Amino acid sequence: MNWGSSWVKSFKGEFLCNKKILSITIPIILIIWSLFFIFVDLTPEVGQDFFFSKDSEIYKENKEVAxxxxxxxxxxxxxxxxxxxxxxxxxxxxxxxxxxxxxxxxxxxxxxxxxxxxxxxxxxxxxxxxxxxxxxxxxxxxxxxxxxxxxxxxxxxxxxxxxxxxxxxxxxxxxxxIPYFREQMKRNLKRDMSTFLKIAIILCSIVILIVNRSFFLMILSVIVSLTAAACSLLVLSFLDQPVGILTANLMVIAYVLTQSHFIFYSSNFQNLKSTKKALIKTLPASFWSMATTLLGFAGLIFVEAKPLVQLGIGGTVATLSAFLICYLLLPSLLNFQKTKNKNNMNKFIEENSSLGNKKIWGSSFVILYVGATLILGLGGLSRLNTDPSLLSYFKKESEIYKQLSFLNDHGGSNILRVVLKRKNGKPLDDEKSYKELWNLQEKLKSHDKVGTVISLPVLLKEADTHWLGQFLTWNWILELLSTDMLGNIGKGFVSEDHSQTVLLLKMIESKDESKKRLTIIDELEKVVDTSSFKWLTSAGPYYLQGRLAESVKMSLITGVSLIVGIFFFVVFWISKSFLLSACISLCLSSIVIMTFGLMGVTGVPLDLISSPGISITLGITIDGFIHLIRAVKEEGGVDKIEAWKEGLNSQMTGLLTSSFTIIVGFSAFIFSSFLPSQRFGGIILLGALLSLPLVLCVIPTLYPISRLSGFSRT
CATH class of the missing domain: 3.30.70.1320 (Multidrug efflux transporter AcrB pore domain like)
Structure with a gap:
């Protein structure tokens, strides 16, 4: 069964491949870029409320305290x-x-x-x-x-x-x-947007040129990929979606996603010598790959963390743009490319490896390497730090790190607000409540992560240093502190009915990453439980960052599970093989385990900005798997070893070129002075290197053997 070809033909494939469509596609390119320069603002927005969306319960609770x-x-x-x-x-x-x-x-x-x-x-x-x-x-x-x-x-x-x-x-x-920290994030992201897009374009273009020996294909890849990236940001602008801390790298993401479509299509074009045949062969696999990646991004739209919601919307738009722009522009433009018998990648593959000889792709060494890495990853998974401190966003030798570290060591640098009330329900307006709260404050101050505590007793003691304060009752002083004459300072520490109070804690950001913020808050709550006060709620940036880290962690678990689950059904729909679907789904899961596990072993934290890298890695891996399965299916079916050999031989150029392009494209982020950008690129690089042997070796070798051994029947 030649799945997918019939619907491509019905989709006017001949029309897309005709040179006459250039009268439509070229104006489309010009319109997209004209609108891009008019409407798109590339300045990242990192506002005070960038933690959570306004509809989330966490945001509402924090606003209520404020x-x-x-x-x-x-x-x-x-x-x-x-x-x-x-x-x-x-x-x-x-x-x-x-x-x-x-x-x-x-x-x-x-x-x-x-x-x-x-x-x-x-x-x-x-x-x-x-x-x-x-x-x-x-x-x-x-x-x-x-x-x-x-x-x-x-x-x-x-x-x-x-x-x-x-x-x-x-x-x-x-x-x-926090305003200074947000400004530094914005500056770093804006600089990375322009710098690393340029580097990615240069490096990806070099790979395309070396592999295909064609300046035309190199220039074409830049035009198509950049147009898709510009289209992504243009659509987001029309949707009133600003560039956020996670969508700042969206142009690079869209560029690389388009490069993947471009590489597989141009590779099939070189092999088949026909834009129409290449379209029929490539489009179905690209469609399923796009659909899986799109649904993975779309799943982020429904989480509480605002940056992840923005990425979900942006990633969905970028995935669609990459697919539509590539297949709208490329079929007609490739008519101007002269086909060659073999490109450099074809020659490399023929001279160095084949599945039948098992020199590389069937090597037991590669399978053992993947297994050892997986075991190491499992061991390091529990050590992965998903709640890094603000200091971990900058290099230790950088000036901003030294600035933040100094103030962090002198009284704390991040604010936590704690709302309390007396367990007996009595108001906080007598000397007994003052002494009890003062004692509690001193206990909290003894915690190694608490730098400074400012509370109601501090205000009252300050008022008592004035000669007039010595003649006033506690209740009168509280009323005076809440008046305009004294700047309403009391309202920030005590409720109108004097039944609740707030402690303002300046927290010390961990340098050793030993404890999560929410764990530290739990420890402080236990201290409060031993007193005569009851902990009602938490607020402030420190608390929000802890909740954000937890939200990112849960979003990763649900997001990865969604991508793997969707891909399982996609592979099953294509191959009609439950065993193959399960094997490939396990491979995707192992990439996540190996990537995050190695980060845990090496002590590299997973922050908000770098966390989406794993979703992109899975999308790229899925793209390779689908193109390979598509080719194997055409060569005779996934149960035949010969079909896997032929499928690999036909798709090897696209698989290797795509992987090398991704590796060099995202390697630009490694040179960033902003550590989250470094980690973002590093996750994708590591994931690409880990996924390559799974696509080229593990599944093509082990799955056919398992079928022949009767494992699938068992």
Whole structure:
């Protein structure tokens, strides 16, 4: 049964292969690029709410805490170390910087030892200010800069200019804060978008040129693949989908997906000497590959994590664009390519290997290598870190790592908010509740991941240092702290009915990656359970990042399971063999285990940005498997060894060229200074290297043997 050919013929294959269609396809290319340059904004958006979609329960819970206990977390911290932070010279320096920052547009207010405390020299003697400004340290103070809105790029650049001016005279200033971290992510992603797309184009083009010895095919591959990538972002722009932290690399993803279609089609064209015959042979396999990859991406649309939802939408659009653009443009354009008897890859295959001789593809050594790698991967899977710290996003020798690390070691760099109430239900407005909460605060502060704790007792103790505070009751002080006169500071720490309170913990990001954030939060909750207070809920960036890491982990499990499950039915539909479907599904699962297991063994963490690499790896592997099974089916069926030999020989050029193109294309990410981009490319490279022996050796060798041995009947 020549599956798939009939529906290709009915799909006007002759029309697509006719040169006359160029009068349609060339204007399509020009229109796509014109609209791309007009409507597409390539600047990544990394907003304050990039963790979860607005419909998710986690987002709503966090927003509810922010509504009930207002807190301005959109702030940047500047740390100014000095041996004597009480000297007049140091205080004057803080005042000059604080005054300059206060005059910048985009900054709401500045809090420092000269902008807040009544007497800068007594900062270390005040319960609130020594935590807020000095973080209980005697060799550094901090300037807190509260920003007006989410688009802070210009303001952050102005702050960096001040830092650079002081560094010129050997006065170091450290900078941190979630807005600054988001800005650094945005800059790195934007730089990687342009740089690595260019590198990928160059490297992929070199492979195409070496294999096919054709400048025309090389140029054609660039035009078709780039047009598909541009079309992807254009469609997303029309859907009002901005470039996010995961879709920043979508142009490279779409480019490589299109390259895969291009390579298999052009390879079959070279073998069959006909665009129509190549279309009939290639299109069905490309369609099933596209459908499987598309459904894998589509499954991400329904998760809670906002970046993964964006990737799901973007990946779905990119997969469709790669397929449609390639098969709309390529059949007619290939008519201008002169066919050759053999390309360089054909010659390499004939001279060095064949399935029958078992020099490479049937080698038992390769099968043993895959088995050993799988065992190693199983051992390292449990050691994979899926909740890396913010520090792991940057190289240790980079300036931003040093900046974040310094502030992380001096009072913590990430905020966790904890909502509590008394177990007896009584309000928090007497001296007993104050003492109980103070004792709890000190217990929490003793945890090695807690840098600084700011709470209601700290505010009350600060108020008590004023002569007037000594004559007021706790209840009166709480009411005063919640008025406009005192900046409503009390509202951020106590509810209107005084029944609930918030602890603000500045958490220390783990450098040893020993514990997950949610595990640390559970440990803190157990501390609270031993007191007279009850832990109600958590909020803040630290908590959201922990939940995001958990969401990414669960999304990977469900996403990979969905892809493997869909592919099982696709292979069964094509081959009508349950055993082959099960074997290939196990191969896909083993790629995931080997990739993540090796990452666990080597200590490479899996972060939000690099996690989609495995989905792309599986999509590429599926593409190779489907083209191979399609060819084997045409040569006589999956139960015949000779059919596997002929199928491999006919598809070997496409399989090897596609793999080499993917490897060199994504190798560009290895040179990124942004570690998540490095890991993203590394996952795809590792997955491609691991999948190649599975496609070329393990299944073609073991499956026919198992059929002949009667294993399938058993």
């Amino acid at each position: 509504r009930k206990f207002p807190f301005d977390g959109n702030q940047i911290l500047l740390g100014l170390p000095d041996k004597d932070i009480t000297s007049e010279k140091y205080i004057n320096r803080i005042k000059r910087i604080s005054d300059a920052l206060s005059g910048y547009k985009g900054i709401k207010r500045v809090v420092s030892m000269t902008h807040g405390p009544s007497d800068p020299e007594d900062v270390l003697d005040h319960p609130l200010w020594k935590r807020l400004v000095a973080a209980n340290s005697k060799d550094v103070t901090f300037i807190s800069i509260y920003l007006e809105d989410q688009n802070n790029s210009k303001t952050i650049k102005q702050i960096e200019d001040i830092i650079n001016e002081y560094e010129k005279v050997n006065i170091p200033i450290k900078i941190a804060g």
